[in-house]
Amino acid sequence: MSWKEIYKSRLCTAEEAVKNIRSGDTVVLAHCVGEPPVVVDAMVANYKQYENVEIKHMVSLGKGGYAQLGMEKHFRVNPMFASANVRKTISEGRGDFTPCFFHEVPKNLRNGKLKIDVLLAMVTPPDEHGYCSLGTSVDYTLQAVKSARTVIVQVNDQFPRTYGESFVHISEFDHIVEASHPIVELQPPKIGEIEEAIGRNCATLVSDGSTLQLGIGGIPDAVMLFLKEKRDLGIHSEMISDGTLALYEAGVINNSKKSFNKGKMTVAFLMGTQKLYDFVNNNPCVEVRPVDYVNHPAEIMKQYKMVSINSCIQVDLQGQVVSECMGLTQFSGVGGQVDFVRGVSMGEDGKAIIAMPSVTVKKDGTMISKIVAFVDQGAAITTSRNDVDYIVTEYGIAPMKGKSLRERAKNLINIAHPDFKEELMAEYELRFHMEF
Ligand code: COA
Numbered sequence: 001m002s003w004k005e006i007y008k009s010r011l012c013t014a015e016e017a018v019k020n021i022r023s024g025d026t027v028v029l030a031h032c033v034g035e036p037p038v039v040v041d042a043m044v045a046n047y048k049q050y051e052n053v054e055i056k057h058m059v060s061l062g063k064g065g066y067a068q069l070g071m072e073k074h075f076r077v078n079p080m081f082a083s084a085n086v087r088k089t090i091s092e093g094r095g096d097f098t099p100c101f102f103h104e105v106p107k108n109l110r111n112g113k114l115k116i117d118v119l120l121a122m123v124t125p126p127d128e129h130g131y132c133s134l135g136t137s138v139d140y141t142l143q144a145v146k147s148a149r150t151v152i153v154q155v156n157d158q159f160p161r162t163y164g165e166s167f168v169h170i171s172e173f174d175h176i177v178e179a180s181h182p183i184v185e186l187q188p189p190k191i192g193e194i195e196e197a198i199g200r201n202c203a204t205l206v207s208d209g210s211t212l213q214l215g216i217g218g219i220p221d222a223v224m225l226f227l228k229e230k231r232d233l234g235i236h237s238e239m240i241s242d243g244t245l246a247l248y249e250a251g252v253i254n255n256s257k258k259s260f261n262k263g264k265m266t267v268a269f270l271m272g273t274q275k276l277y278d279f280v281n282n283n284p285c286v287e288v289r290p291v292d293y294v295n296h297p298a299e300i301m302k303q304y305k306m307v308s309i310n311s312c313i314q315v316d317l318q319g320q321v322v323s324e325c326m327g328l329t330q331f332s333g334v335g336g337q338v339d340f341v342r343g344v345s346m347g348e349d350g351k352a353i354i355a356m357p358s359v360t361v362k363k364d365g366t367m368i369s370k371i372v373a374f375v376d377q378g379a380a381i382t383t384s385r386n387d388v389d390y391i392v393t394e395y396g397i398a399p400m401k402g403k404s405l406r407e408r409a410k411n412l413i414n415i416a417h418p419d420f421k422e423e424l425m426a427e428y429e430l431r432f433h434m435e436f
Helices: 003-010 014-020 037-045 084-091 102-110 141-147 193-203 218-225 243-249 274-280 337-346 405-414 418-432
Strands: 026-029 053-056 075-077 118-123 131-133 150-155 167-169 175-178 211-214 234-240 265-270 286-288 306-310 314-316 351-355 359-361 367-369 390-393 396-399
Touching: 003 175, 014 037, 014 150, 014 175, 037 118, 037 150, 075 084, 102 141, 118 141, 193 218, 193 351, 193 390, 211 218, 218 243, 218 306, 234 243, 243 274, 274 286, 306 337, 337 351, 367 418, 396 405, 405 418
Parallel strands: 026 053, 026 118, 053 075, 118 150, 150 175, 211 234, 211 306, 234 265, 265 286, 306 351, 351 390
Antiparallel strands: 131 167, 359 367, 390 396
């Protein structure tokens, strides 16, 4: 059969495709922007036909209809990242959570430690050879295509066609649904004075020729604002968003000094506005590759002068970093934070930055220090005190590696919010039997 005949024979409606999901199956959703909303909606609408279908994903930006109250008998939510659409379901005990380093997801799909029966993914229309692109999300999605019993794809002609390792032949898909619509957009975050101050501090740790990993959010975007005077920067990052574009267009990012994948930005996934999707579409300068390559510490350590910038929820006075929980409540997931913190530190000349505002302000105006004597009860440590390298707030930089417990505490108190310094200093004096 020619690929065109295969395509035709597997073409169906979303309603027909989801009939191939069975009770007890584990359904994996392609990561982030690669989630196919038309197929997911059809699965949710067909809920009466299923019992105990497990739903797994990392970041999900979809409606999450499977996580709604009353769906528990039909769908069992069990992601590896608590996105906003499933957070309440998990905290109310109607769903579960599976901790997992991002770079280990493909391996665990291969070796069966992470179960998968069905994959739901979005792809581009096939090229003249019958190959579709996984577009924005190659990460674990490529491995999921190989490991799933049943692969259901939504072919969307508005999905960007990316280079790297994103191509899959049409014969690897079992059920093909055509549906065209714009791709989910994520607007650039608002950058205020505090983010700018943090960005300015982080930028002092980035020297010309560095290869960058930037997480999502206001802080990474703020850092970019202060990198305009740098030269020859490169990108080897779990993800990119719109912030990267301006620096690329200004010629600051040219990827010329990278140790490998020279001249290209290497990412596992991307999310942003339509401007970003237009930029990556058919652009050989951006390579989207599996996360067990991009995020593997053994690969990251080989990149020239790696600098990683991620954020967190809490840091204690030993430098233990909580990035995904508020006490026992799961707020997000480890994602690629530890993959990069470790890989960067394993390199000879890397710098792993955890950057955060010194306080978070709740809706009622209450200010909470993010630098604390003890992390909240029940919170999981994301980046250990042995892995942590630099902590940055709007008040400065606290180096951690090579520093004693006393030195760490002192460095952290020095970059804490002034309103909380006194109580932290009192804890210092109690703990170390000496004046601050
Ligand atoms: N105590 C209580 N609440 C806190 C808090 C603390 N110490 N720190 C943050 N919060 C609350 C904020 O008040 C905010 O609450 P709201 O939603 O009610 O407004 C919420 O947590 C989010 O905080 P914010 O500062 O806006 O988070 P962010 O969007 O910058 O994300 C992380 C920060 C840490 C949650 C996020 O970076 C993450 O999940 N990291 C782990 C994964 C990772 O690093 N991946 C690699 C890059 S993709």
